[in-house]
Every structure is written in C-alpha cells, then in structure tokens.
Amino acid sequence: MFSLMQAARLESLHLARDPDSGLQAIIAIHNSHLGPALGGCRYLAYPDEQAALDDAVRLARGMSYKAALAGLPFGGGKSVILRPAHIPSRAQLFEAFGRMIDSLGGAYITAVDSGTSSADMDCIAQTTSFVTSTTAAGDPSPHTALGVFAGIRASALDRLGSDDLQGLRVAVQGLGQVGYALAELLVAAGAELYVSDLDSGRVQLAVDELQARPVAAEALLATPCDILAPCALGAVLNPATVAQLRCAVVAGAANNQLSSLEVADALERRGILHAPDYVINSGGLIHVALTYQGAGAAAVTAHLSRIGGRLSEIYAHAKADKRAPARVAEALAEQLLYAR
Template identity: 70%
Template sequence: MFALMQSTRTQSLHLCIDPPTGLKAVIAIHSEQRGPAMGGCRYLAYPDDESAMVDAIRLAQGMSYKAALAGLPLGGGKAVIIRNPHVENRAALFEAFGRFVDSLEGRYITAIDSGTSTLDMDCIAQTTQHVTSTTASGDPSPYSAMGVFAGIRATSMARLGSDNLEGLRVAVQGLGNVGYALAEQLHAAGAELLVSDHDPGRVQLAMEQFNAHPIATDALISTPCDIFAPCGLGSILTGQSVMQLRCAAVAGSANNQLTNLQVADQLENRGILYAPDYIINSGGLIYVALKHQGEELPSITAHLARIPSRLTEVFAHAQAEKRSPARVAQTLAERLLYS
C-alpha cells in the first residue's frame, strides 16, 4: 500500500472501525497543497479491504487533479465505507463516520458519492461540519450531468466537427443519478440513446421517457455508436475492452475510467478521442465546493460553463503534441499541484 501511495503521491491514508455500528471506513487524502481535501464518500461492497483502500487512493488522486484543473482552492480526498449486507442502523453508521471525518479537523470535507444520499450526508452532519451535499445544500448529480453534457458537445466538436447532437448515437453505460440526468439532456438535444444498467427498471424508464434502445451491459461497449459515455463505476476501459470499442469518442461521467495511461495511448492509436474524466465530470465537485463556500447558483453555473473550454484546450494540446488527452491533462494538473 505504501508503494501505491508513493507512486500516486498520496499524502495520507486513514482507517477507522466502529464495532457498535459496524463501520469500516477509509479516508485517503491525496493533497492539501491548494486547500483542504474534498471528495465524496462511497458506500459499496468490496471483495477485500485492500481493494477498498486502493479505490480510495486512486479516487483521491483524481479529485486532486479535478480540483486543480477546475481552478478550485481545494485538494483531493476520498472516503470509502465498506458495505456490510447486515447493517442494523444506517443513520448511526453514518453518524459514526461523521465522527471519523471530524477527527481530521477539517483536513477532509466529505460529500455524496456512489451508494450514498443526501439523507446520509444529513446523518454525517449531526457529528461534523465538514460535509456538503446535504438535503439543505442539494444533490450535485444534476450539475455533474450538466457539465458532462456540455463536455460531450465539446468532444463532438473536436472529433466530429459539430456540437449539434441531433441524430448522434450516444451509448450511456449506467443510469444512476448522473447517467439518467445526462440521458435526459441528450434526449432533449435530439441524440439517439443506447443504454444499459444493472437495474432493469432504470432501463425501462429510459425506454419510456427517452425512446432509448436497451443493450445488454456486456454488449454495450462493442455496439457501434458515435460517443460512448461511461457513467457507472470506474476501470471500464482496459486494454481488452478498448479493442472492442466502435465509437469516435469516449466522454462520460465515471471516475477512473482508464485502468492505466497505456490504455489512453491505445485509444489515441485507434483514433478514439478521450475526454479526461476528471475534467468532463467536474461539475459535481464545482457545485458542492462552491455551495460549501456560500456561493450562489449564478456563480456556480458560470464556473460550470468553463468545462467545455478546458476540454477544448486539452484537445488542442493533445493534437499539437500528438499525445493522448489523458496524458496532457495529467501533465497540466501536476504542474498546478507540484510546481
């Protein structure tokens, strides 16, 4: 684990157990160079404890890059609560997690993420002030989707020569809060939607509301489309899966889409434009960060509107340097973090 922390330049890793509630949690703080570390709290089952720690570390690194490239005065952090199938009192568990967050004395600010809700954040807020995306501050998912939608238009312009999405085939993998909101915006823009999700009810709803075409989860990645939009969990793009892609670009909301940077090079070699995840999906972080600082909605939406120009800048550098946008984005982020 120390080797992974060293290779990712992760600052610290914190572990907590609370036997009365069954809490087993990890908080990874990647960087406090630009300010306190902010990042969501995941509540998921993991095959083992090491997998949970690795997930937290890699996600925290992405949050540092995301905050830096979004111009936010924040570092990157991430929390993982290892989900137990038998939890007697969910509220008590999240209150215990809040005490864990509070023990870090403001070095880490938590937020909603996969498996958690605004109600969970309300429970955390009972025991710490270092939390956002409560019911009072609002769910950031619509703002994540808004940023991704704008990023898809910028990606379409860079790869296909137009930001008009009417008639474009977009494959949305994952119809959670962000994926579904994105599908709604794409449908309104006239895109043809191909969708998959492990929840058949979400797929059925997308079929009814957006005239979406259902595709089996394991088949979506190889289905011909213009843009593939991963909106589920990470590590979807592997050396093997990239060879199955039949699209012009990849642009979605999932974190850590690439298993490694060599996969980004494969995409580049295949002529598939990749929108770096921690740029295109930064809308949620922008919303919770600025909301936590007391900013009003017009200021937040103005900041969100900068996502397409950041992507366009990265695409231009990548084309000029004949490098993957993922490598260009990482270089820019690390320059902001470490120079």
C-alpha cells in the same frame, strides 16, 4: 501500505472502526497543496479490504486532478465505508463516520458518492461541519450531468466538426442518477440514445420515457455509435475493451475510466477521442465545492460553463504535442499540484 502511498503520491491515509455502529472506514488524502481535501464518501460492499483501500487511493488522486483543473481551491480526498451485511442503524454508522472526519480537523471534507445520499450527509452533519451535499445543499448529480453534457458537445465539435448533437448516436453505459440525467439532456438535444444498465428497470424507464434503444450490458461497448458515454463504475476502458469500440468519441461521467494511462495511448492510436474523466465529470465537485463556500446558483452555473472550454484547450494541446488528451490533462494537473 507505505509503498502504495508512495506510488500514488498520497499524503495521508486514515483508518477507523466503531464496533457499536459497525463502521469500518478509510479516508485517503492525496494532495492538499491547493486547499483542504474534498471528495465523496462511497458506501459499498467491497470484496475485501484491499479492494476498498485501492478504490479510496485511486479516487483520491482523481479528485486532486479534478479540483486542480477545475480551478477550485481544494485538494483531493476520498473516503470509503465498507458496507457490512447488517448494521444496527444506518444513521448511527454515518454519525460515527462524522466523528472520524471531525477528528481530522478540516483536512478532509466529505460529500455524496456511490451508495450514499444527502440523507446520509445529514447524519454526518450531526457530528461534524466538514460535510457538504446535505439535503439543504442539494444533490450534485444534475450538475455532474450538465458538465458532462457540455463536455460531450465540446468533444463532438473537436472530433465530428459540430457541437450539434441532433441525430448523433450516443451510447450511455449506466443509468444511475448522473447517467439518467445525462440521457435526458442528450434526448432533448436530439441525440439517438442507446442504453444499458445492470438494473433492467432503469433501462425500461429510459425506453418508456426517452425512447432509448436497450442494449445488453455486455454488448454496449461494441455498439456502433458516434459517442460512448461511460457512466457506471471505473476501469471500463482496458486493452480488451478498447479493441471492441466502434465509436469516434468516449466522453462520460464515470471516474477512473482508464485501467491504465497506456490505454489512453491505445485510444489515440485508434483515432478515438477520449475526454479525460476528471475534467468532463467535474460538475458535481464544482457544485459541492462552491456550495460549501456559500456561493449561489449563478456562480455554480458560470463555473460549469467553463468545462467545455477547458476540454477544448486540452484537445488543442494534445494535437500540438501529438499526445493523448489524458496525458496532457495529467501533466497540467501535476504542474498545479506540485508547483512550489
């Protein structure tokens, strides 16, 4: 376990179980140089404990990079709750998790993520104040989508010569809360939409409401398009899938899109522009961070508007250095995180 922490440069790892509620949870704190760790809580049925641990560690690192490059006074952390087959009470489980968070004394602040909701955050708030994206604070998903949309426009400008999305073919993989909100923004901007999701009902909704073209999940990555927007779970870009891509740009909301940093180099060799995920999808974090600090909607909107410009700066550095944008973004983040 310590070798895993060392490899990821993780500061601390916290495990807790509560037999009465069925809670089995992991909190990973990657870096607190810029402030307390802030990151969402996942509630998923992991195949095993190692998969849950790996997910928490990998995501915590991404949150550190995301907060640093967004200019937020927070570090990076992530929590995962192993979803059991049966629990006596969901509310009881999340209240128990709140007590775990509270025991860390503010070192970690939680928020919604895959498998959790604002209602779950309300339960956590019963036992700790170190929580955001409650019902009162609001859902961060629309803000993530707005940031990704701004990033797609910046990416289109860089690679295709214009930020006008009218008539561009955009393939959206994953129609969850963020993916569907992004699809709505793309259609409003005149893009031609191709969609896939494991939930056929979500696909049909996009067909009916957005006139999207449905594509089988296994075929979407190979679909000819201008922009591919991965909005499902991570590691979608690996040596095998990169070889299938028929797009000019990859820019989407999913975390940890690259199976390894070497995949970014493969994309670069193929002439495919990749928007580093922890830059383009930072809108949700911006919302929860500023809301937690008590900022209003105007401050959140102003901060979101910087995402496109930040990506453009990274692309310019990448061209000048002849490196993949992900390499440049990582170097910039680490300068901020490890400067002493």
